[in-house]
Amino acid sequence: MENMKTEWMGLYPEELKQALSDMGEKPFRAGQIFSWLHKGARFEEMTNLPLSLRQRLSEAGIDQPVTVLETRVSKIDGTEKFLFSLPDNNCVEGVLMRYHYGATLCVSTQVGCKMGCRFCASTLDGCVRNLTAAEMLGQVQCANQALNGERVHNIVLMGSGEPMDNYDQVVRFLRLVSHPEGLNVGLRHISVSTCGLVPQMKKFAEEGLPVTLSLSLHAPNDQIRRQLMPIAQRYTIREPLDACRYYIEKTGRRVVLEYALIDHVNASPDCARELAGILRGMQCHVNLIPLNTVKERNLFGVTEEQVRAFLSELEKCHISATRRREMGDDIEGACGQLRKKYLREDPT
Numbered sequence: 001m002e003n004m005k006t007e008w009m010g011l012y013p014e015e016l017k018q019a020l021s022d023m024g025e026k027p028f029r030a031g032q033i034f035s036w037l038h039k040g041a042r043f044e045e046m047t048n049l050p051l052s053l054r055q056r057l058s059e060a061g062i063d064q065p066v067t068v069l070e071t072r073v074s075k076i077d078g079t080e081k082f083l084f085s086l087p088d089n090n091c092v093e094g095v096l097m098r099y100h101y102g103a104t105l106c107v108s109t110q111v112g113c114k115m116g117c118r119f120c121a122s123t124l125d126g127c128v129r130n131l132t133a134a135e136m137l138g139q140v141q142c143a144n145q146a147l148n149g150e151r152v153h154n155i156v157l158m159g160s161g162e163p164m165d166n167y168d169q170v171v172r173f174l175r176l177v178s179h180p181e182g183l184n185v186g187l188r189h190i191s192v193s194t195c196g197l198v199p200q201m202k203k204f205a206e207e208g209l210p211v212t213l214s215l216s217l218h219a220p221n222d223q224i225r226r227q228l229m230p231i232a233q234r235y236t237i238r239e240p241l242d243a244c245r246y247y248i249e250k251t252g253r254r255v256v257l258e259y260a261l262i263d264h265v266n267a268s269p270d271c272a273r274e275l276a277g278i279l280r281g282m283q284c285h286v287n288l289i290p291l292n293t294v295k296e297r298n299l300f301g302v303t304e305e306q307v308r309a310f311l312s313e314l315e316k317c318h319i320s321a322t323r324r325r326e327m328g329d330d331i332e333g334a335c336g337q338l339r340k341k342y343l344r345e346d347p348t
Helices: 013-022 029-038 051-060 133-146 163-177 198-205 222-228 238-251 269-279 304-316 337-345
Strands: 067-073 080-085 091-099 102-106 110-112 127-130 152-157 190-194 212-216 255-261 284-290 321-323
Touching (some): 013 029, 067 133, 091 110, 091 133, 102 133, 133 152, 152 163, 163 190, 163 198, 190 198, 198 212, 198 238, 212 238, 238 255, 255 304, 284 304, 304 321
Parallel strands (some): 102 152, 152 190, 255 284, 284 321
Antiparallel strands (some): 067 080, 080 091, 091 102, 110 127
């Protein structure tokens, strides 16, 4: 994003100290500013800072880069879908889901997506730009405000965008969101999804960040995966799976394999048995996702009977698997749907 103003919230404490020193300000103020920003405060609310410093910070940069443009609340399960506005008037989505173990927020990492997966609405208009770490943090802060005293407990980087295609800012976000003086979300409560950018997956294994890695697999073989995911033209199915094994080896963390069940494409019992064959011996869990129908691509969901049959075959083969609970169906909960609707309706 072309923006001459500093996004203060996207700086590490040591970077804030350096920036303040460069401005001729006292570096000890960095801790105060970092704490305020990560509480969601605006400059005018930072009452223990001199007014002159607040004015200089405001002139040089942005305090809170994300605001809520629209909120939809599911009448079925209370799931909230946010349309977030960014400083350049782009918008992204986030979904806040409430579980008995705490609130989970699905965070976007890019405006749109260029990966081209056929079952995903986020990619229909391509990728506009990467989000900054501050913009990702801003989504969490907006959700915290909606929770009225509660806090986001779990984060999944599974909104619009491919996290590994925005590698540096995603890693910065992870380090900042887990900072003990900031939002302090435990890394073990964070999942990062990828469609399978193999070099970045291997690099990510070296970062020392004990998050859960989720691979969007969606097929038991190369032939089907190439029908659904352009990334499969670059890497065979074995390559991202080998990268998952490397991640397991380096982190000791189980990986999650996302598998969207699509009628007449990848949902047969034979597909389930083939999937079990390529996963045998891997420390993994399969997350079965009945597809939200994507009319633009003529891809359709499956029946409950098909889900149960697929799950049963995996269990027979001793593969850990569950059916993902569907949430937010009545508020266009799937990635990209609300943003696309907003862009269609926006008269500008």
